[in-house]
Amino acid sequence: MLKIEAIEIVGLDTMPKRRRKMATGAYVYSEKGGWAGRSVLCGIRAGGLVGWGEVRPINPFTGETAAAMFSNLRDFFAPILIGRNAFDIESILVDLDRRLPANPATKSTIDMALHDLVGRALKVPAYVLLGGAFRTDIPLEWSISLDDEKTMIAEALDVVERYGVKTVCIKVGPLDRGDLDIRIARGIQKELGESISLGADANTTFDVNSAVRFANSVNETGRLAYFEQPVPAEQLDNMRRIRDRVTVPIMADESVYSPQDAHRIVQAGAADVLALKFYKCGGLRRAREIAVIANAAGLRANCAGTANGSYIEAIAASHLCASIPNHAFAAEFIMGMPSVNQDDIVADRPIDLNKSEGTCNVSTNPGLGFELDMEAVRRNALAHMMIDEKGTRSV
Numbered sequence: 001m002l003k004i005e006a007i008e009i010v011g012l013d014t015m016p017k018r019r020r021k022m023a024t025g026a027y028v029y030s031e032k033g034g035w036a037g038r039s040v041l042c043g044i045r046a047g048g049l050v051g052w053g054e055v056r057p058i059n060p061f062t063g064e065t066a067a068a069m070f071s072n073l074r075d076f077f078a079p080i081l082i083g084r085n086a087f088d089i090e091s092i093l094v095d096l097d098r099r100l101p102a103n104p105a106t107k108s109t110i111d112m113a114l115h116d117l118v119g120r121a122l123k124v125p126a127y128v129l130l131g132g133a134f135r136t137d138i139p140l141e142w143s144i145s146l147d148d149e150k151t152m153i154a155e156a157l158d159v160v161e162r163y164g165v166k167t168v169c170i171k172v173g174p175l176d177r178g179d180l181d182i183r184i185a186r187g188i189q190k191e192l193g194e195s196i197s198l199g200a201d202a203n204t205t206f207d208v209n210s211a212v213r214f215a216n217s218v219n220e221t222g223r224l225a226y227f228e229q230p231v232p233a234e235q236l237d238n239m240r241r242i243r244d245r246v247t248v249p250i251m252a253d254e255s256v257y258s259p260q261d262a263h264r265i266v267q268a269g270a271a272d273v274l275a276l277k278f279y280k281c282g283g284l285r286r287a288r289e290i291a292v293i294a295n296a297a298g299l300r301a302n303c304a305g306t307a308n309g310s311y312i313e314a315i316a317a318s319h320l321c322a323s324i325p326n327h328a329f330a331a332e333f334i335m336g337m338p339s340v341n342q343d344d345i346v347a348d349r350p351i352d353l354n355k356s357e358g359t360c361n362v363s364t365n366p367g368l369g370f371e372l373d374m375e376a377v378r379r380n381a382l383a384h385m386m387i388d389e390k391g392t393r394s395v
Helices: 066-081 089-099 104-122 149-163 175-192 208-218 236-245 259-268 284-296 311-322 374-379
Strands: 004-012 039-046 049-055 137-139 141-144 167-171 197-201 224-228 250-252 273-276 300-303 359-361 381-388 391-394
Touching: 004 066, 039 066, 039 104, 049 104, 049 311, 066 089, 066 104, 066 381, 089 104, 089 284, 104 284, 104 311, 137 311, 141 149, 141 197, 149 167, 149 175, 167 175, 175 197, 175 208, 197 208, 208 224, 208 236, 236 250, 236 259, 259 284, 273 284, 284 300, 284 311, 300 311, 311 359, 374 381
Parallel strands: 141 167, 167 197, 197 224, 224 250, 250 273, 273 300
Antiparallel strands: 004 039, 004 381, 039 049, 137 359, 381 391
16 A cells, blocks of 8 residues: 655746747736746655646636646645555546546646656556557647747747657637638648648637638648647537548547547547547546547547646656557647756656657656656745645645
């Protein structure tokens, strides 16, 4: 038994370098000292070891904020973790769902911390707990923020040259940008040439006709790799209609938050690929389950989420991606790489970008494979609490 002795919670006043925008609006960040756009770190202590998880909740995907995550961990989840066997990951996750439904970003920090802790205890990488490594080098893609034509084309050229990525994805939408989106996509294809794949993400803002027009116009030469979430999440019938009228693989993102959602998408024939974001589904374990459902249905899965400014998220995503045999395209977590955006709270570099190939490695260290700089954690803490059998106290 690996008895959980304490839970450590830290709200971090750290910011990504890039402020990004998509069709539904710009991501929200408060000024220094505020909680909007910040990440939350969760540590689980047992047997002289600590496992760590971190998530920066991305609005509006989960409906959670960093402040809400901190209070969820402190008031609802930490008390029922104390005394539990850390090896019982599935049992713990079920009890978290019973105590406070939804709140997947909060649960992701616990799931990540448990995989890190148990991996350290067993002296195996976290991907072993997810089924083992299917790959050790992971191709990465860059997601281009919504902007004007000149800026988006320039960003595409810059990241391909600077980071060696072989896939870029452009944000498109809303509907009033229809002609502009087509022009930008074609312009990027022309500038980058045939060796670079292009994806597109509408973040729910198209209708059936506009989605079909965009996909077929940009894919005239067969070079649009995928089209992500063209219509609102609940419109699985419309996703199917689009899929039937285009030759581009359709990827579901906002439509798939859970294994149950994955089952519904399979039944509806609404997508070719399911996007995996552990902060949407509640952690690495649930994301792996979604990939299994996709695989059983002959679909593929993609490890999505940029990990913008969060190295721990990128490391966790690399373990998830390594374990998925039916992975499609390139993974999206490049913005968490140290060579792209240095994260001061991690003391070492267990994974990083191979700029000549546009890939990253997977750590073979125990657990998630990183070491925290606790001085940097304390320096960047908005709030820092410890919960154990004696109660709750500030650190």
